[in-house]
Amino acid sequence: MLHRTPLYQEHVTMGAHLVEFAGWEMPLSFSGIVSEHEAVRASAGAFDVSHMANIVIRGPNAVEMVSRAFTNDIHRSELGKAKYTHMLTEKGHILDDMIVTRITDDEFLCVANASMRKPVSDVLRALGPEGAVEDISMHCAAIAIQGPKSREIVSRIFGDGAVELKPFWTKFVEIKKEWKVTNGAEGGGHGVAYQHIESGDYVFVSRTGYTGEEGFEIIIPFRAAPALWYEAIKKGEPRAAPIGLGARDTLRLEMGYLLSGQDFHGDRTTLETGYDWVIKWDHDFVGRHALEAQKAAGNYQRFVGLTVEGQKVPRNGYKIMDGGSVVGTVTSGTQSPTLKQGIALGYVDAAAAAPGKALTIDIRGARSAAKVVKPPFVRKK
Numbered sequence: 304m305l306h307r308t309p310l311y312q313e314h315v316t317m318g319a320h321l322v323e324f325a326g327w328e329m330p331l332s333f334s335g336i337v338s339e340h341e342a343v344r345a346s347a348g349a350f351d352v353s354h355m356a357n358i359v360i361r362g363p364n365a366v367e368m369v370s371r372a373f374t375n376d377i378h379r380s381e382l383g384k385a386k387y388t389h390m391l392t393e394k395g396h397i398l399d400d401m402i403v404t405r406i407t408d409d410e411f412l413c414v415a416n417a418s419m420r421k422p423v424s425d426v427l428r429a430l431g432p433e434g435a436v437e438d439i440s441m442h443c444a445a446i447a448i449q450g451p452k453s454r455e456i457v458s459r460i461f462g463d464g465a466v467e468l469k470p471f472w473t474k475f476v477e478i479k480k481e482w483k484v485t486n487g488a489e490g491g492g493h494g495v496a497y498q499h500i501e502s503g504d505y506v507f508v509s510r511t512g513y514t515g516e517e518g519f520e521i522i523i524p525f526r527a528a529p530a531l532w533y534e535a536i537k538k539g540e541p542r543a544a545p546i547g548l549g550a551r552d553t554l555r556l557e558m559g560y561l562l563s564g565q566d567f568h569g570d571r572t573t574l575e576t577g578y579d580w581v582i583k584w585d586h587d588f589v590g591r592h593a594l595e596a597q598k599a600a601g602n603y604q605r606f607v608g609l610t611v612e613g614q615k616v617p618r619n620g621y622k623i624m625d626g627g628s629v630v631g632t633v634t635s636g637t638q639s640p641t642l643k644q645g646i647a648l649g650y651v652d653a654a655a656a657a658p659g660k661a662l663t664i665d666i667r668g669a670r671s672a673a674k675v676v677k678p679p680f681v682r683k684k
Contacts, residue, residue, distance in 0.1 A: 308444060310529060310532055325354060332550065333547055337550075345451070347541060349448050357412065357445075365409045373388040374583065377403045383406075419563065443523065446520070447513070450517070452541045453517055465508050504527070565619060606650055609664065611666075624665060633648070639680060
């Protein structure tokens with residue numbers, strides 16, 4: 304049986320195309336992937352990301368635990384600072400990528416991918432005493448508001464204090480007024496009164512994102528998610544368009560961001576992805592020795608971006624060719640709504656990884672010319 308977010312009924316009422324994703328029933332699209340993609344690039348979109356895993360690490364051993372668990376220097380973070388990091392296996396392979404925030408001196412919030420909720424929790428629990436790790440995923444909801452007008456929308460809902468964050472910083476924001484939607488006609492037509500959020504309640508606001516646009520994420524009590532959804536997409540101006548998983552994928556792909564379970568799934572290392580900047584070598588973390596050995600050897604594939612000539616669309620699993628030799632494999636591909644051409648991410652042999660290198664991709668038995676580029680494919684002004 305699939306999990307459902309607290310916004311499930313809202314998605315049904317709005318006619319979303321629902322699909323299974325990482326054990327959840329989630330909206331793939333509302334108005335259409337391309338139109339939703341363009342709405343985020345031009346204005347703003349609201350994403351239901353309540354399926355993401357939210358895991359708290361707390362107690363006197365918390366700093367030691369996050370130091371061992373993550374490649375980045377999470378243990379030295381300032382209060383309120385969020386950092387992107389990787390969690391590795393002992394072999395150096397990426398178990399998951401996530402954002403970890405230092406909430407207090409001895410408390411951290413890890414936001415991981417939905418499908419990795421249990422594996423990540425298990426690793427953390429093995430590194431510390433009983434009770435140090437709490438999975439709060441099913442007790443909270445999350446909505447991401449992304450796009451050039453996201454600041455105006457978040458400010459309208461929460462006040463100017465919520466948008467004064469620098470990138471990758473967070474804060475708790477007090478709700479100054481009661482939100483309450485009293486009937487289905489206002490809230491979406493399904494006839495169910497929303498649980499309201501009361502003045503004095505707090506929400507957790509972060510400024511990160513997965514689209515390349517300015518944006519914010521709001522973690523909110525489970526019961527209050529429909530009220531926030533209503534505030535963002537149906538009340539006041541500007542408003543956010545509802546966005547599904549399809550446009551979330553094309554937006555992140557245009558930026559060259561990794562997708563857990565597709566661009567890596569237990570068989571790739573941080574060095575291979577080119578995300579070396581999330582490795583801080585001055586502390587001991589799980590998988591460090593394997594990475595050191597790989598770095599010394601140097602004979603590993605590289606993660607690259609590829610642009611494709613013509614109108615053919617590269618997809619996961621397609622072979623990347625250099626002349627008559629297979630030199631790699633596509634992990635993610637799409638027709639870029641912004642560039643109007645095929646783009647792809649994938650791993651190639653080191654000799655084929657230089658930007659500007661001419662390659663081909665075998666797309667359903669036909670060779671399409673491609674060129675290695677350094678992501679992002681779409682550069683923001």
